[in-house]
Amino acid sequence: MDFKQVFEHVPEALVLISPDMKILGASNVYLETTMRSREDLLGKHFLLEAFPEPTVSYEDNPVRISIEKAIQTKKKEWLDVLRYDIARPDGTGYDVRFWEASHTPVMDAQGEVLYVIQETKDVTERENAKRALQESEHKFRFMADSMPQLIDANNVDGESNYFSKQWENYTGIPVQQLMQGRWKEAIHPDDLIAAETLWQQALHNGEACQLEIRIRDKDGDYRWFLNRYLPMQDEAGKIIMWIGSCNDIHDMKNMVEELLASNEQMSELSDQVQLAYRKAENERLTIERLFMQAPAFFCILKGPQHRYELINEKYQALFPHLDLIGRTVAEALPEVAEQGFVDLLDKVYNTGESFLAEDITVKIANAEGILEDKHVTFIYQAHYDEQDQIVGILVFGYDVSDKFALKQKLEQLSSAE
Incomplete structure (x- = not known):
């Protein structure tokens, strides 16, 4: 031998x-x-x-x-x-x-x-993926900790695995102790049973829920919050985690109760509601700016025609020669429609099922009309209104052309040997 x-x-x-x-x-x-x-x-x-x-x-x-x-x-x-x-x-x-x-x-x-x-x-590819995931998680934690709301996350069984820093700052209870169940100490005793009952119903039914509860701050005072839990699903529609948020509505709630109790104060209602609206709008704009400046491309398509309503700089960079806002995908990008992506958008809009594509090639026309290959990873996800009706599609992804080109070069070097 x-x-x-x-x-x-x-x-x-x-x-x-x-x-x-x-x-x-x-x-x-x-x-x-x-x-x-x-x-x-x-x-x-x-x-x-x-x-x-x-x-x-x-x-x-x-x-x-x-x-x-x-x-x-x-x-x-x-x-x-x-x-x-x-x-x-x-x-x-x-x-x-x-x-x-x-x-x-x-x-x-x-x-x-x-x-x-x-x-x-x-194990380079595995370690790079691990580091990319860690970086992504770090960005999520930074964003969540920066928001004024109290944010928490739970696994599919409802067990807590994350509390934002705002929870600790507001309640005075360290994050590690919140993870161990001490968050219950911050909930008003008269609200805790109802909150836990609703939460268990949401877990059992796999549906979003919301409830007004009182949460105690580190000084011992209670304020009203709107507590909401949303299930996060994978592309197959299976729940993989739950995200919770608590928005401080104490001032608004007291304002409404006081105004309703006295007809003499009804004239002030419009100004106060407008103030609350501006506060909510400012929070919305803060989140919008985070998406607009994200290191990934992002856009919102409205209606069954998939009309561009919002795009960030990374998305516009894919089509620097085009004005997209107000136009449909089929009108602005006929070459993309010909490759079947509008059909995929139709399916997501009609079914609500997300679509994920990893490291695929898309042909995009440049300013001279010449088709060029772009290698991207992206997801199409249905966008719902307050009545849980689909009103559009969120598009989020990354341009991985550089990574693809490097991989090809390495393959060429290996084959040359």
Whole structure:
């Protein structure tokens, strides 16, 4: 049996290293993963010549430390996820990479280490996705903590997993203790039973609910809030979490009760209601500005004709030569309609079922009418009015053309080798 041929064709990324760090062999998968040929690697020092790490000294290199520990202990060593950039074969710089690896010593009959086998996995895509998710969660928390409302989130079973900083600032109860159920202490005893009953009904029925309740502040005073819970669903319509918000309506509620109690104050009702409206409108504009400045494209399409009502800068950047507001998608972007996207919008509008597209290619006409490929990830989601009637569609997504182009380049480099 030709063990060399077997080693080179194993379906894992393996490299065979001598105790003095010289490369003795490598599997085909390893060569493909590292963008190298055998001629580039065989006989070279693993860390100093084949894969030098410019940001870490040789003595502090965690790969060297792990290999030498495997040699000393004569036991398999695992290396936690680490960033280890790989120099490009064309000398144009380094690719940022994240790896998982293990080092297994191979010993002779006397127990002396002959070789070390490194098995490595390129987990760059997973780690980048993890970091993107963490960044997205950080942005959500920042936005939620910045809002004047008290925001909380619950899993599908109704268990709390997030309270905004405003909850702690208002009630004086630390977030961790709120998560453990102490939020109940802040609810007025006369409102708590009704609130919990309504919440359990919403969980059972899978429907939104709202209720006026009194919440105690850190000074011991109660104020009226409008408490509302909305279910968040995936593309299949399955509830994946619940979002709760508490809006302070104390001043408005007292105002309305006082005005209704005295006909002499009816003339003041219009001014007070207008003031409350401006306050609500300012909050709406704050949220709108967050979307307008978001690092993703966003628009609102109104009515069954899908007429542009609101777009942010990232969305306009996809069509810099067009005026979109007031026009339908079919009128403004006939090439998009021809690719079936208007039909998808119709389906979302008629059924209320969201549509998610990941890393797809869309042909978009430039100012000269020439079709160009754009690679995007986006979601179409139904937009409802206060009567829960569909009145439009929200579009939210990212332009991933740069990521797609980089992926193609890497594939071309690999195929060229």
